[in-house]
Amino acid sequence: xxxxxxxxxxxxxxxxxxxxxxxxxxxxxxxxxxxxxxxxxxxxxxxxxxxxxxxxxxxxxxxxxxxxxxxxxxxxxxxxxxxxxxxxxxxxxxxxxxxxxxxxxxxxxxxxxxxxxxxxxxxxxxxxxxxxxxxxxxxxxxxxxxxxxxxxxxxxxxxxxxxxxxxxxxxxxxxxxxxxxxxxxxxxxxxxxxxxxxxxxxxxxxxxxxxxxxxxxxxxxxxxxxxxxxxxxxxxxxxxxxxxxxxxxxxxxxxxxxxxxxxxxxxxxxxxxxxxxxxxxxxxxxxxxxxxx
Amino acid sequence: xxxxxxxxxxxxxxxxxxxxxxxxxxxxxxxxxxxxxxxxxxxxxxxxxxxxxxxxxxxxxxxxxxxxxxxxxxxxxxxxxxxxxxxxxxxxxxxxxxxxxxxxxxxxxxxxxxxxxxxxxxxxxxxxxxxxxxxxxxxxxxxxxxxxxxxxxxxxxxxxxxxxxxxxxxxxxxxxxxxxxxxxxxxxxxxxxxxxxxxxxxxxxxxxxxxxxxxxxxxxxxxxxxxxxxxxxxxxxxxxxxxxxxxxxxxxxxxxxxxxxxxxxxxxxxxxx
Numbered sequence: 068x069x070x071x072x073x074x075x076x077x078x079x080x081x082x083x084x085x086x087x088x089x090x091x092x093x094x095x096x097x098x099x100x101x102x103x104x105x106x107x108x109x110x111x112x113x114x115x116x117x118x119x120x121x122x123x124x125x126x127x128x129x130x131x132x133x134x135x136x137x138x139x140x141x142x143x144x145x146x147x148x149x150x151x152x153x154x155x156x157x158x159x160x161x162x163x164x165x166x167x168x169x170x171x172x173x174x175x176x177x178x179x180x181x182x183x184x185x186x187x188x189x190x191x192x193x194x195x196x197x198x199x200x201x202x203x204x205x206x207x208x209x210x211x212x213x214x215x216x217x218x219x220x221x222x223x224x225x226x227x228x229x230x231x232x233x234x235x236x237x238x239x240x241x242x243x244x245x246x247x248x249x250x251x252x253x254x255x256x257x258x259x260x261x262x263x264x265x266x267x268x269x270x271x272x273x274x275x276x277x278x279x280x281x282x283x284x285x286x287x288x289x290x291x292x293x294x295x296x297x298x299x300x301x302x303x304x305x306x307x308x309x310x311x312x313x314x315x316x317x318x319x320x321x322x323x324x325x326x327x328x329x330x331x332x333x334x335x336x337x338x339x340x341x342x343x344x345x346x347x348x349x350x351x352x353x354x355x356x357x358x359x360x
Numbered sequence: 361x362x363x364x365x366x367x368x369x370x371x372x373x374x375x376x377x378x379x380x381x382x383x384x385x386x387x388x389x390x391x392x393x394x395x396x397x398x399x400x401x402x403x404x405x406x407x408x409x410x411x412x413x414x415x416x417x418x419x420x421x422x423x424x425x426x427x428x429x430x431x432x433x434x435x436x437x438x439x440x441x442x443x444x445x446x447x448x449x450x451x452x453x454x455x456x457x458x459x460x461x462x463x464x465x466x467x468x469x470x471x472x473x474x475x476x477x478x479x480x481x482x483x484x485x486x487x488x489x490x491x492x493x494x495x496x497x498x499x500x501x502x503x504x505x506x507x508x509x510x511x512x513x514x515x516x517x518x519x520x521x522x523x524x525x526x527x528x529x530x531x532x533x534x535x536x537x538x539x540x541x542x543x544x545x546x547x548x549x550x551x552x553x554x555x556x557x558x559x560x561x562x563x564x565x566x567x568x569x570x571x572x573x574x575x576x577x578x579x580x581x582x583x584x585x586x587x588x589x590x591x592x593x594x595x596x597x598x599x600x601x602x603x604x605x606x607x608x609x610x611x612x613x614x615x616x617x618x619x620x621x622x623x624x625x626x627x628x629x630x631x632x633x
Contacts, residue, residue, distance in 0.1 A: 072459040075453045085506040187604035197400070
């Protein structure tokens with residue numbers, strides 16, 4: 068048995084060392100960093116670093132750009148999350164119908180955007196959204212709808228990015244929902260039909276309640292994804308434009324840290340993100356537990 | 361009759377959905393083969409009037425994106441190979457070997473999964489800078505090597521490996537490393553393929569970390585090079601589409617080849633993208 072203990076420790080050692088040194092250590096360092104005025108000069112000589120307490124957080128909270136980024140981030144989450152989940156569930160229910168032929172083919176088609184490279188498809192959508200020659204406005208023009216400057220108009224920029232994001236990610240949740248739907252016994256629907264329940268009632272009384280654990284997981288993962296939006300504004304709106312209309316917390320963190328080298332402020336923004344994601348996760352799990360009891 | 365009508369309606373909706381989903385990708389391919397200027401001409405045409413490969417030649421020629429294709433391939437392949445080795449060792453140990461502190465360590469790792477990766481990026485950048493690893497292949501590889509979700513996936517799978525097989529090998533006097541290599545790894549093959557697809561695609565598609573870590577355009581991965589290109593060549597729609605095809609196509613083909621494994625990975629749940 069001694070050899071088993073030795074082998075166990077030996078086997079986890081490389082992975083554990085990597086995770087500790089290159090993940091947990093930086094997380095703790097980030098927390099400490101957010102309490103200092105670490106900047107580009109500090110990289111040269113650590114002596115110039117000073118402890119500033121919660122100064123960086125105070126700076127962030129008094130910066131209107133931070134509030135703009137925070138508000139935008141929640142807009143992405145609260146608009147994009149439900150939209151993504153609804154499309155995923157709808158697609159899963161359609162594909163799950165017994166009448167569907169070529170199910171595998173449709174599933175592959177719907178799933179394809181998920182595996183594409185975000186940066187590359189963001190580039191593609193940037194051109195699709197082009198106000199004058201973009202395919203979208205051309206199609207709308209044919210229907211008599213005037214051109215919209217999707218990414219240049221502060222009112223439309225976030226919805227435009229969300230539509231692109233939902234297009235890219237709905238296939239992932241669709242797969243999870245399909246698996247969830249298949250666990251619901253057909254006998255429940257049969258019994259409901261005998262009792263005269265219509266399609267709508269079956270959806271509300273059987274499908275949605277039975278899918279609840281799946282839905283909680285999907286909503287959680289989708290929300291966390293939207294909280295971390297970065298590449299879309301980087302590629303599509305030149306880093307958060309127009310007028311910071313698409314700026315997110317992660318984008319702000321990136322700019323503070325790697326454009327302006329305000330490491331302390333950047334680390335503080337990162338921790339705000341962490342706290343929000345953590346709170347959202349806890350809230351979701353708490354709601355789930357409350358329902359089960 | 362009613363059933364037939366429902367079926368037609370259902371398939372109409374499904375086809376419409378598939379068209380909407382695939383149009384952006386189809387247009388990307390089509391526009392990448394158009395002569396310069398055609399993709400932004402009015403009235404628009406969906407198909408090229410004449411197929412040209414000039415934009416691809418420009419990418420591999422003066423723009424040197426072939427180099428980035430090589431970087432992406434090298435980084436994603438190395439990450440996948442090392443990650444499979446490290447996570448399978450650890451995942452198996454967490455599942456089947458008894459040692460003090462095992463469950464506590466595993467629970468700590470799981471708890472770490474709620475921390476967004478971005479929180480670690482800036483300090484990690486500074487750490488790698490002090491180690492002289494910024495702007496190197498090894499530096500960019502570091503966060504991909506031991507993903508916690510990978511350890512988790514392997515552990516869940518290894519729990520189902522029959523105890524008899526492990527014990528039989530041990531009775532024969534085999535060492536733990538031999539058991540891992542000759543018994544556990546072959547039995548875990550399905551999950552290893554699944555994990556490999558996830559890690560390869562995740563590494564290939566990742567943007568923020570290589571953007572931060574790589575400063576020399578000769579080391580850029582394709583997504584970073586592409587984001588850079590859009591700044592300089594935004595007017596060259598056809599060229600940008602060719603660059604997008606070059607970036608997307610390898611992972612798309614890989615997915616089509618190993619689709620089943622990828623989908624199984626998603627169904628296992630608990631997988632972070």
